[in-house]
Amino acid sequence: MSLPRFQSKTHGDTGAAPKLHVVTFGCQMNKYDSLSVEGKFRRQGWQTTEAIDEADLVLFNTCSVREHAEERVFSWVGELRKAKERRPELMVGVMGCMAERLGDEIYGRSPVVDLVVGTRSFQHLPALVDELREKRAAHPARTPRITRLGFDEEPDAARADEPYVGGRHAYLTVMRGCDLNCTFCIVPKVRGRVLSRGIEAIVDEARWMIDSGAQVITLLGQTVNSWGEDLAAPAEGEPRGRGRQGRPALADLLYRLQELSGLSRLRLITLHPSYVTPALGQALRDCDKCDRFLPLPAQSGSDDVLRRMKRGYTTDLYRRRADILREHCPDIELGTDWIVGFPGETDADFAATESFLAEQRFVVNYVFQYSPRPSTAAEALPDDVPAAIKRERNNRLLELAESVQLARLRENIGRTLPVFVEEPHDKHEGLLRARAHTGLSVSLKGATTLVGTTQSVKIEDCTAYSLAGTLASELPAPPPEPAPAH
Template identity: 55%
Template sequence: MTTTRHTSEPQNIPVGAAAPRLCVVTFGCQMNKYDSSLVEGRFRRSGYGTTSSVEDADVVIFNTCSVRDHAEERTWSWVGELKQLKKRRPDMVIGLMGCMAQRVEKEAFKRAAHIDLVAGTRQFQHLPQMVEEVRARRADSSLSRSDERVAFTDMAAEVPVDRTGEIWTGGRQAYMAVMRGCALSCTYCVVPMTRGGVQSRSIPQLVEEARWHADQGVKVLTLLGQTVNSYGEDFSVPLEGEPSGTGRQGREGLGDLLRALQEVPGLERIRMITLHPSYATRALAEAMRDCDKVDRFLPLPAQAGSDPVLKRMKRAYNLDLYRKRADTLRSVLPDLELGSDWIVGFSGETEEDFVGSQRFLEEQQFIVNYIFKYDERPLTKAAGFPDDVPEAIKKERHKRLMETSERVQRARFEQWCGRTEQVFLEAVSPRDANILQGRSVHGLSVSVAGGEELLGTKVPVILDECTAYGFSGRLAKDTASEDLACKDTVRK
């Protein structure tokens, strides 16, 4: 097996020939979903059709995740299930892409001999050419099975340029990667090793892509990045009029991008995931304030409520600095809601450390919380730390922090009950065709009775009743204000 750089365009399918079919199976984050859409676009340009069935596909690509062991094991389980199918259909091409593919590289061929190709996180633009190369090598009778395989995981290569014409949206919402990689070095996180350092796309290129999305009918655009608010940190040229060496203040940043996207006709909502507290600046908050299309909700993971744990995690802030960042954001945007991720059971976490997480969650009144048990990952610095919190204690702390989150969330939801929120209606409820589901500008999940003609529109909804995960409400135009079921309250 050799590693080859693929640069030529794949050959299109001959006229009259049956179009081969591609199936992309995606695991993990929203960035992976976005990358999968780019891959589908690349293959469509080469004459492929797409299918959601691996049994019907000629090419199956697994877009993998390496953040947690469970995600990797799910991928290997799926890959293993294709072994017999590959025996029946030896012309099928099976490949891996994404973070796990980057991490395991050629070892994938040892674990699953029926895999044909491996593409790293910065090489997926070459997948159509890689498939062609696999087929060309199969046709060469002088090559052994091991020589038929193709791997391309060069981390030095540039992130592929996203061409708008290749992106398949097919709806009123779309994702757009504004940057990739991470310049931080959290000890538990594998992302810097699998995604590389920060690479930001230019504002003109992103505005062009956003306009393309809007022309296709997209109303809600979610900006993606491993640390999306570090956008522009890698730009080497200061803004005009700024002296060299001024750091981030002299470069275009996320606030500049938001202001540019605010002017894109047709876009109604702009969302962002995920942010890091180190880059949560006043400049960002002021840009959000000035751009009414930007949601008043930010995922700003704290991860832990203990300074010793944060130091071992190498999160680049302590609790006091997080408070200052959050206070700065809220001073500019008084109605801003924050969400957080949490890790329980990290190396060395004591009961006192864990109680600190409960207290910090309550103090900051996070309206959304995603809580995970610590899962040691290969290649990370924390893999060398003792995994000294027993699994039973991890489970117990996970349960307790979930209970804290639910209690805080319920109290916060009750404060919202009775208010009128602008809600973008996104989907029909899978349980009731007469119920539409959406998300408010403050990140609240809302269900409301309505017809499908309202899908893709922004409507005022009175939040009548809070549930475990959101609200049920009524269209405000159908209800007089004096009939509100709940008294409007303000956050204290």
């Protein structure tokens, strides 16, 4: 006999809906996927709960990118051992990058886990949970488990059939996977090749988010500016996009989203220099809802290191792509990640990175010390930069980044900038957090009623990380012109 599927609002004998708790690790894309999974379960009659100990199903949405991320998941999962002894019916699932990388190995390390579901299979989770319950009912003495991995070639449909609950700032995944093969990166292995969603599904989902209160939408993709590369080229007579051979390109998507009323700001995470085109520069220039800030990771300023990383560009190519963007939008700001201590990085390579940072004048710099990640190509390279040198380079680059950022942010003092007011400041009462159209963080005094509005702010001060200013409308009146001398 099989158990009823969780499609009604009742659960067992209690009459209550079953409850799901999702623990999310890692990037914004994982947060998007967690919201999406919660929605799928709610549509099957489940409730989501903040309290892990009242959940019938606990899902861990995991990350494999940073060192220790997987260890943290194992220790969290281990915490459920006692709960599972008390309540054997509790179900525990691991989804996301770590599930895709380790597969069934997870059961060996964490016997409490019942389900392992990879990065592109999570849309099947409610059905898989039903299947697991059926197996448990049929074989109560065994420990049935379900693993679902691999890359379904089915792009996500629009999520418009339940209320959007993500708040004012929405994240919208427009593509999954990556066609590049940077040697330090696990993403192509755990997320597969690029799979772009169709433009109509994205626009529908954006509209749904806006109708439910979102004002800022960040488009997510591992290489978001490669969106459309895998979509079909138009047939003869069909409308042409701005991409390769008339394919749709990110520029087309930005023009469409710009038209949505109720949308205040559009942001992008993360871009790759290889896919920067003049069409993208033009779209950023024409679409005033797009932030003039792009995360465009350089990773290193040494061509030798870039080659060993297989990044697919030299510093000269990066420079030319950044110049395309600056020609179209002179006020555009770029942010970057850096990896220091990559295998074989010499003092001269590191000096080249310092020069490139200073030359490109990045306003946002994230610095990471290289550590080999399992299942990447770079794992086979000798990790030959001593830890002390990695630390020293990390600190030197951070120091340089701070001085460059401070100089860049100081250039804004005295300017009046349009800013979108994001939220009350979490540490200082009476202050608001805002973001300038160039992506820079701005704090200002003001009433919370300004949250969600665009204001003009006169910039008066700054640190290396943010600007501070006063509402232009509330600036003290300038002193009267001195009377002309007679």
